[in-house]
Amino acid sequence: MPVHELMPVPEGAREACWHLPHRQLRGLVWGEPQAPRVLALHGWLDSAISFAQVGPALAAAGWQLVAPDFAGHGFSDWHPAGQDYAMASYVSDIYALMEHQQWAPIPIVGHSMGAGIAGMLAAVAPEQVSALVLLDGLGTLPTSDEEAPAQMARALKFWWRRLNQPPKLSRFADLNAATQARMLGIGDVTEAMAWTLCQRALRPVTDDDHEADGWAWRSDPRLMAPSWLRLTEAQNLAFLRAITCPVTMLEADQGFLVARDFMPPRREVIEQLTYHRLPGGHHFHLDVMTCASVCEHIRAALSSL
Numbered sequence: 069m070p071v072h073e074l075m076p077v078p079e080g081a082r083e084a085c086w087h088l089p090h091r092q093l094r095g096l097v098w099g100e101p102q103a104p105r106v107l108a109l110h111g112w113l114d115s116a117i118s119f120a121q122v123g124p125a126l127a128a129a130g131w132q133l134v135a136p137d138f139a140g141h142g143f144s145d146w147h148p149a150g151q152d153y154a155m156a157s158y159v160s161d162i163y164a165l166m167e168h169q170q171w172a173p174i175p176i177v178g179h180s181m182g183a184g185i186a187g188m189l190a191a192v193a194p195e196q197v198s199a200l201v202l203l204d205g206l207g208t209l210p211t212s213d214e215e216a217p218a219q220m221a222r223a224l225k226f227w228w229r230r231l232n233q234p235p236k237l238s239r240f241a242d243l244n245a246a247t248q249a250r251m252l253g254i255g256d257v258t259e260a261m262a263w264t265l266c267q268r269a270l271r272p273v274t275d276d277d278h279e280a281d282g283w284a285w286r287s288d289p290r291l292m293a294p295s296w297l298r299l300t301e302a303q304n305l306a307f308l309r310a311i312t313c314p315v316t317m318l319e320a321d322q323g324f325l326v327a328r329d330f331m332p333p334r335r336e337v338i339e340q341l342t343y344h345r346l347p348g349g350h351h352f353h354l355d356v357m358t359c360a361s362v363c364e365h366i367r368a369a370l371s372s373l
Contacts, residue, residue, distance in 0.1 A: 080127070084134070091144070095134065107134050107171070109176060113269075115141050121356065121359040122359070141288075147290070152223075154297075166196050176189070181205065184207055191308070202316070207308055210300055219298060222294040240283045243270070256349045312339060317343045319344070320345075323349055348362070
């Protein structure tokens with residue numbers, strides 16, 4: 069199946085490539101090069117294209133939205149053999165990107181995992197971040213003190229199996245099969261949303277005769293590994309308490325967070341928080357039925373800067 073059936077760079081966006089000292093990140097940019105920048109960080113197993121609705125909306129409002137693919141995602145480099153994908157490594161990558169490009173201070177829009185990374189970065193490098201807009205994400209998934217040994221045991225067993233047995237890649241006969249599989253993945257996404265996400269999530273695979281033989285995920289299979297260590301809830305609160313810039317949190321009323329008991333205390337410790345609960349699921353910023361409201365709240369948050 070020919071590669072041109074996918075459009076990893078949507079109409080109105082342009083591909084970007086950043087050569088950092090330790091790895092190459094790629095991504096998408098919307099808006100005029102001279103416009104003020106806002107950095108957009110996607111969620112786990114997504115890519116820059118998850119901002120396909122937000123990018124044009126902010127570009128029309130006079131912003132330049134810069135959305136990198138995290139390492140191991142989309143078109144960015146994978147980590148070297150033997151290295152995992154800890155949250156701290158993403159924080160380090162984005163810090164390196166901002167320093168390398170001399171973007172600081174800059175507002176950050178983060179979705180899901182990207183929201184957690186944005187919050188950590190704002191806590192440890194406040195001079196880099198002028199404001200946060202967090203989409204259905206606040207902090208990271210916690211592990212209690214008592215659960216830490218079992219968490220590390222799961223990670224250890226995963227990595228040992230991986231060292232001795234390379235993963236078997238999921239292979240799809242056609243793009244429709246991959247789209248249907250993505251509908252069963254992270255977040256409750258429609259077929260149209262899954263199709264958008266697949267544009268930057270798939271690569272062609274070939275048979276022994278080098279003929280097209282289907283599609284496989286671009287993402288590094290090691291992204292599925294359990295974390296060696298996760299923050300405790302007390303540590304999550306400490307990071308959130310350290311954030312000094314203005315924070316706007318947009319929570320989906322059918323998202324991942326609404327039933328989490330730890331969310332209200334997290335919101336309470338943020339010094340400058342504006343909170344809105346909006347209609348939609350976890351990918352409400354990509355859904356054509358709900359993205360207009362999300363984009364309007366993002367524009368409003370950025371307009372005060």
